[in-house]
Amino acid sequence: MLDIQEQQILSAWHQNAQPWIDAIANNEIESRIAVTNQAIIDAVLAEPTQTAVDIGCGEGWLVRALTSHGLDMLGADGVPKLIEQAQLSGDGQFRQVTYEEIANGQLNDSFDTAVCNFSLLGHNSALGLFTAFPNLLNSNGRLIVQTLHPLIACGTEAYKDGWRPGSWAGFKGDFVTVPWYFRTLETWVALFTQHGFRLIHLYEPIDPSTGHPVSVILVGQLTQ
Template sequence: MSDSEFSDKNILHSWHINAAPWIRAIGEGDIASRKLVTNGAIVDAVLQRQPATVLDIGCGEGWLARVLAERGLEVWGIDAVPELIEAAQHRAGPQEHYHLLSYEALAAGELRRRFDLLVCNFSLLGGESVEGVFAAAQNLLNPGGHLVVQTPHPMVACGDADYRDGWRPGSWAGFSEDFSEPAPWYFRTMESWLRLVRGSGLRLEEKKEPLHPETGKSASLILVATLPL
């Protein structure tokens, strides 16, 4: 498949196929960088803003929403993969609310609710769908609310490829043989991410680059943007 044939639909197709092994991998803590760095980094970034209500966009099986709910937050989670939402609902506490909803439906205004904070934890992998999430942020946030995004750091994730926006083939390297048909993803440069923030009507509040304690390289990029009062 050539780059021109990649699309957001390929990503969703892959996640439908790999939902079950993903749930097992998260439950068993198979992703070392998450345990060492990125899980704690995203939880801290959210809690520092002291929100009362949070929307977890691309919540998957719900691990982040559960952690935030345990800290007293009211959390909604959305995902477009039924098996992931069912897994999240199965373990949901009273302050967790999960809904099957695509990014396109979110951008179209089907979730008629506002939140203190939106969080996207390694869940913005597509092209047009990601642009839609940023465009919808103003209508999903309370005034003064925040959008918190954690994504692979562009300078590290670029690898040996050209440093420019575009579709890249996916890989399950380092995962079990249960995974198949890796999802493609849309690579964005640092400037491209910042352009998305500016175009959304939000103001960039903070840019963080958590370091992996073993490699010394950036484990991720965290962007925190604010909807002005």
């Protein structure tokens, strides 16, 4: 059962689907174009991978990008409009499935790599996915998560886990605000190690215009 914040996230994304599709199509998110898109592609391609799943794939840009590199990709998202757009936009396979459904075993494929690119916004939903990841991955499979860098995203608030109000400042579309669950870097690392993953890489993509990290990418390898 989803708590109120998780329900708000999913509800908001049903409303934000079209503004998000427009923002991606119009290249409105500067950090993605300058830094984070290529960073996640590089992280996935850093080790041999044949099959991968993009969980929270949105309109499917990463699936299409990695398919062009020869990977057999599946994109999964719980928002129907995003999946519809993904299916219309080109290569790759896509499936409408919520995080709760994945946690309950309804995505019964297996992959070399699972990717969550800025898509782990909640608390219990993320915990459910981490519990499911070992069953989604082949032996020695990788889990790759890109998220906002905790030290930068923390802002002036206390550096501790907890729910934070969202913001779409700088975006042109009519977005509904999405709450999100802040985790310290220590907590992110613990999520990997507590669920059977050995952290093998930690990348901090840097914004060349500021010299500050835009995001953090954690790469874990399944040890169970």
